[in-house]
Amino acid sequence: MALRFYNTLTQQAEIFSPLQDNVVRMYTCGPTVYNFVHIGNLRAFTSQDILRRWLRARGYRLDHVMNITDVDDKIIRNAAAAHKSIFDYTEGYTKAFLEDTATLRLERPERLVKATDHIDDMASAIHKLEERGYTYRSDGSVYYRIANFPEYGKLSHNDFSGIRAGARVDVDEYDKADARDFVLWKAQKEGEPGWETPLGPGRPGWHIECSVMAMKYLGETLDIHAGGVDLIFPHHENEIAQSEALTGKPFVRYWLHSEHLIVEGQKMSKSLGNFYTLRDLLEKGYSPEAVRYLLASVPYRKKLNFTFDGLKAAATSIERLRNYKIRLETSKFPEGSNEKMTERTRAAQNAFEAALDDDLNTAEALAAVFEYIRDTNTAMDSGEFRAGNVQEALDYLARFDAVFDVLCPSASAAGLSEAEIEALVAERSAAKKAKNFARADQIRSELAEKGVVLEDTKEGVRWKRL
């Protein structure tokens, strides 16, 4: 089954193949670094991480560009309030963003690019748009005239044909000829940061950075452009208008948009008190893997209802996966190999791949893994699962984890060393042999307090950290 993605542009699932060879050139809209990213942002970035990993699993090489918006109204406002330059102000949140995404095990894109490093490129692009007659000036600012781009609206599927240039709307406030026109270059105002360019002093509008940086690094036509659904209009619509006006070529072949996350059934907002950053959740004691699992477990085009029950369920689900892996690694199985198990593994692998090929259906992919685990656990209990089947099962888990990446626990800061744990385990075994169960239980609870769980099995005691 071929890899397919739902394309916002065509409103259909389409078979994916890159324009050139096996390299996927993709661009994703990164953060505006005026604050810590919240779990809604991270849902989108997690979807993109799953996308990245699955493309690689399917044999593609990636050239992925993500932008960091480090100049915009909110940044200017907040930096001024903090009495900092926008550079000092955004530096801290850029660093925090990189830390948070690393904590969530999100792969770094091949290129991370900042808007402020590309001011000249943007000014040139705007100048070129002026030459081509797509713009007009007003009070030192440059606007894009959407009336000159007939295809405007093709991504968001809005019909703007009724809007005529010259039908002035909110003239006093915006100085725009048309309500849908958008700013390419903002004239510098008193006390605001600005750049000297042939366009005059000012700063870029939001949309131009993505068009310019995407095409600078990836060429005039990208394979994939991804972001949250809220960016479809106006941001991505405007990117198309800018880019295609510049090149006359299709800007993006596959537009992928992830749905929003809601919290306990409601829109996440600071006023409702249900606004969370990753840092908030870690402080409450949840693991990064649990957050990652929850964000990844709902297919990206579905709204994700983020709940604390769900977060706990995610943590328990991860435990089940890890316990299974530990069982594979530590148990003794009968000699030989069972061909039926090999076939079962192959079927599970096929189901997993088919699910992700189908527009990254992560829920179905997880179902394939859990069904396999239940079946092989049963086979282990009955003795049908043989030593010769261990490696294929571990390989399957590895392929699962190459995408979901939740099996390896995050390093806990404190705790006992392995040697200390082993010593206590040995002491407890001796106490048990001597029927000193009081001491045995005492050691169990001591270790439990330090996050180490003991399990007595036929093959002896095994322990794991929580």
Place this chain on the structure above:
RNA sequence: GGCGCGGUAGCCAAGUGGUAAGGCAGAGGUCUGCAAAACCUUUAUUCGGGGGUUCGAUUCCCCCCCGCGCCUCCA
């Protein structure tokens, strides 16, 4: 109003024109010094409501109800 997404068991959630995946939680059981892990059984005659098409619809069509997003810079 326009465009778009969705309403499936206590919760999260997959799915298909042919009779409901998976996870979590709950109940009972096997195993166990206790526990853990694991397994087994059990939890939707039913997929927001009402019509229609069909041999047959949760899945297609129509209407209605409810929730959500976007419609000037929010993933």
